[in-house]
Amino acid sequence: MKHIDPHVHCRDGVEVRKANIRKVSELAREQGIVHICDIPSINCPILTESDVVERLDLARRRRPVIGYSVFMTLTSKEEQIKEAVRVAQKYQEVAGLKLYPPDNEKSVVYKTLAKLGYSGVLAVHAEKASLFKPKLFDYKRPWTHNLARPPETEIASIKEQIQFAKEADFKGTLYICHITLPESAAIIWQAKNYLNIYSEVTPHHLLLSDLQMRGENGLSLKVNPPLRSRESVMGLLKDVRFGLIDCIGSDFAPHLTTEKLLPPYLSGIASYQLYGMALDYLRDQGLSEKDIEKLTYWNIKKVFGEKLKNA
Numbered sequence: 001m002k003h004i005d006p007h008v009h010c011r012d013g014v015e016v017r018k019a020n021i022r023k024v025s026e027l028a029r030e031q032g033i034v035h036i037c038d039i040p041s042i043n044c045p046i047l048t049e050s051d052v053v054e055r056l057d058l059a060r061r062r063r064p065v066i067g068y069s070v071f072m073t074l075t076s077k078e079e080q081i082k083e084a085v086r087v088a089q090k091y092q093e094v095a096g097l098k099l100y101p102p103d104n105e106k107s108v109v110y111k112t113l114a115k116l117g118y119s120g121v122l123a124v125h126a127e128k129a130s131l132f133k134p135k136l137f138d139y140k141r142p143w144t145h146n147l148a149r150p151p152e153t154e155i156a157s158i159k160e161q162i163q164f165a166k167e168a169d170f171k172g173t174l175y176i177c178h179i180t181l182p183e184s185a186a187i188i189w190q191a192k193n194y195l196n197i198y199s200e201v202t203p204h205h206l207l208l209s210d211l212q213m214r215g216e217n218g219l220s221l222k223v224n225p226p227l228r229s230r231e232s233v234m235g236l237l238k239d240v241r242f243g244l245i246d247c248i249g250s251d252f253a254p255h256l257t258t259e260k261l262l263p264p265y266l267s268g269i270a271s272y273q274l275y276g277m278a279l280d281y282l283r284d285q286g287l288s289e290k291d292i293e294k295l296t297y298w299n300i301k302k303v304f305g306e307k308l309k310n311a
């Protein structure tokens with residue numbers, strides 16, 4: 001069975017083991033993945049045409065063993081949005097645009113995209129940064145990350161993206177990355193009545209809860225959005241079983257151990273083992289091979305359309 005991973009963060013240029021484009025592509029291939037979409041992390045944005053050209057050139061030199069596309073970072077600055085739209089339309093290898101907090105709180109992003117007639121994919125990290133409570137995080141109690149970025153920040157942000165898109169008459173495809181709550185799945189499912197909108201879930205949010213962050217390696221499981229309660233994980237699983245969530249993306253995000261375990265205790269999980277485990281788990285839960293292929297291939301082809309026509 002073929003899979004596409006629409007959400008990975010390759011990390012070239014930094015000495016992180018198993019992190020560059022080549023190595024990530026090899027790990028992905030072991031899971032049956034035939035194409036990866038590389039999303040620039042928030043610290044290393046891809047903002048301009050020359051950033052894209054540089055990244056694609058690097059990718060060619062790394063010689064990934066499977067198909068490779070890249071996302072551009074989208075800010076809330078109108079000039080940059082214009083540039084991103086132009087470049088995304090020009091290069092087949094640009095899969096879409098990625099919007100992060102706090103720029104995802106600006107309606108101007110959607111208004112500008114609509115004005116420019118953008119019809120491609122807008123992938124959103126939907127957490128509302130203005131509702132974060134960073135002081136509640138205590139590294140000695142890693143599960144407090146879930147208090148610092150609580151569920152309501154995700155729900156509020158998803159509602160906001162939908163409202164912005166509706167008000168602006170956004171004509172593109174809204175792709176809500178890594179949802180962690182059954183409430184999020186329900187909101188997105190309802191919005192399908194009037195928007196081109198899809199949801200993504202990660203293997204770690206399906207397999208792990210904040211309970212695991214109380215164990216020895218709690219800090220290594222710090223991720224954004226955070227691992228949630230057992231109840232939320234169960235609810236999310238139920239939604240996947242009922243076909244209410246569209247896609248699986250790994251959100252493979254490599255870091256050095258020191259970056260995870262020492263200040264600033266960076267967020268991100270990099271484990272392709274979890275990808276295979278999640279698919280096996282879904283099979284155990286009664287999903288058919290056809291259901292799994294839909295989550296990991298056909299729905300992703302649907303989201304990206306022409307951009308992934310060769311995947």
Ligand SMILES: [Zn+2]
Nearest residue numbers: 007009039251
């Ligand atoms: Zn990510």
